[in-house]
Amino acid sequence: MSSAQTAPKLIGESNCFLEVLERVSQITQLNRPVLVVGERGTGKELIAERLHYLSERWDKSLLKMNCAALNQELLESELFGHESGAFTGASKLHKGRFERADGGTLFLDEVGTMSMRTQEKLLRFIEYGEYERLGGGATLTADVRLVAATNVDLPELADKGKFRHDLLDRLAFDVVTLPPLRARKEDLLLLAEHFALNMAKELGLALFTGFDKQAVDQLLTHTWPGNIRELKNAVERSVCRWGSDPEPIGELQIDPFESPYRLNEKAKVTSQKTASLAAEEPQAQTSSLALQLPINFKEEVENFEQELINRALKEGRFNQRKAAELLGLSYHQLRGNLKKYSLLKESEADT
Numbered sequence: 001m002s003s004a005q006t007a008p009k010l011i012g013e014s015n016c017f018l019e020v021l022e023r024v025s026q027i028t029q030l031n032r033p034v035l036v037v038g039e040r041g042t043g044k045e046l047i048a049e050r051l052h053y054l055s056e057r058w059d060k061s062l063l064k065m066n067c068a069a070l071n072q073e074l075l076e077s078e079l080f081g082h083e084s085g086a087f088t089g090a091s092k093l094h095k096g097r098f099e100r101a102d103g104g105t106l107f108l109d110e111v112g113t114m115s116m117r118t119q120e121k122l123l124r125f126i127e128y129g130e131y132e133r134l135g136g137g138a139t140l141t142a143d144v145r146l147v148a149a150t151n152v153d154l155p156e157l158a159d160k161g162k163f164r165h166d167l168l169d170r171l172a173f174d175v176v177t178l179p180p181l182r183a184r185k186e187d188l189l190l191l192a193e194h195f196a197l198n199m200a201k202e203l204g205l206a207l208f209t210g211f212d213k214q215a216v217d218q219l220l221t222h223t224w225p226g227n228i229r230e231l232k233n234a235v236e237r238s239v240c241r242w243g244s245d246p247e248p249i250g251e252l253q254i255d256p257f258e259s260p261y262r263l264n265e266k267a268k269v270t271s272q273k274t275a276s277l278a279a280e281e282p283q284a285q286t287s288s289l290a291l292q293l294p295i296n297f298k299e300e301v302e303n304f305e306q307e308l309i310n311r312a313l314k315e316g317r318f319n320q321r322k323a324a325e326l327l328g329l330s331y332h333q334l335r336g337n338l339k340k341y342s343l344l345k346e347s348e349a350d351t
């Protein structure tokens with residue numbers, strides 16, 4: 001994107017998202033710091049790029065630094081630079097990002113992870129535009145617009161004494177808060193189609209066949225904790241797996257780890273359960289095993305089976321093939337059980 005030197009194209013028509021874009025447009029020309037906050041994957045970096053490319057600094061550098069990627073010393077050296085011999089391994093003079101971004105914008109990602117000492121240096125830069133290279137005596141100045149981003153609650157961090165209140169006040173001259181995807185339901189299909197079309201193009205597919213009702217339901221019911229990044233990956237993965245099938249995409253691969261052999265808590269609980277049954281040690285992992293004896297064994301086993309089937313149907317969004325997979329059963333075995341428990345009506349969505 002930076003090579004094209006244009007503001008990134010941001011997809012979205014929901015009111016809350018349009019308000020964000022409006023706000024960004026209002027503050028592009030201000031030379032004050034901006035804090036972009038939002039859950040992971042909500043588009044903070046794209047907003048930072050937009051702030052830069054819509055500003056009068058657009059033809060100068062936009063540099064980015066993830067504050068969580070380096071320890072305190074290396075981060076300071078990357079931000080402020082160092083003189084040769086400033087520390088072991090510092091053989092040459094190194095210009096920092098502030099120096100190299102002079103006239104442009106510096107994006108500081110995950111700013112909440114910065115140490116208190118680095119925060120102090122950053123505050124000084126914001127207040128006076130001054131800094132020193134590590135190991136250097138000369139005070140340098142730079143004209144850099146700061147855009148910081150975080151997915152943590154910085155005021156709370158400041159209250160806990162882990163972030164400087166005075167720095168927060170300065171960084172938060174303007175705060176742009178990005179809505180999570182679940183609050184932008186109107187944009188979901190728009191975004192999904194955009195990512196699917198791009199993926200189809202990348203794969204050289206003749207056309208994108210669209211999503212069928214079940215896939216659309218999946219898109220709309222999933223809560224997308226990883227927001228747009230998660231949606232993008234899920235859609236691209238699904239288009240890729242669906243391949244050149246001429247039917248619309250019938251199922252989204254939301255969770256790439258989904259497998260009947262998945263090594264997860266569920267699997268551990270099941271194996272613990274088996275082990276504990278063998279050892280005759282009662283475990284309170286599931287409601288059935290927490291039962292007090294005596295019981296009606298047959299009835300309880302049937303209840304447990306129905307509980308598992310209902311859960312798998314729900315997790316598989318009433319797709320019987322998926323539910324069978326989740327239970328480690330064949331499709332026909334599951335159908336047999338559904339008939340046995342008269343559960344067929346609730347799961348007719350499957351083909």
Ligand SMILES: Nc1ncnc2c1ncn2[C@@H]1O[C@H](COP(=O)(O)OP(=O)(O)OP(=O)(O)O)[C@@H](O)[C@H]1O
Nearest residue numbers: 010011012039040041042043044045046151228229
């Ligand atoms: N409105 C949008 N339109 C199109 N693509 C978007 C939009 N918002 C985000 N994306 C895409 O979603 C992905 C995540 O965006 P981005 O990296 O900006 O999020 P982030 O908030 O910085 O995430 P993190 O907190 O994990 O660093 C990127 O691939 C980006 O291109």
Ligand SMILES: [Mg+2]
Nearest residue numbers: 044045109149
């Ligand atoms: Mg980011």
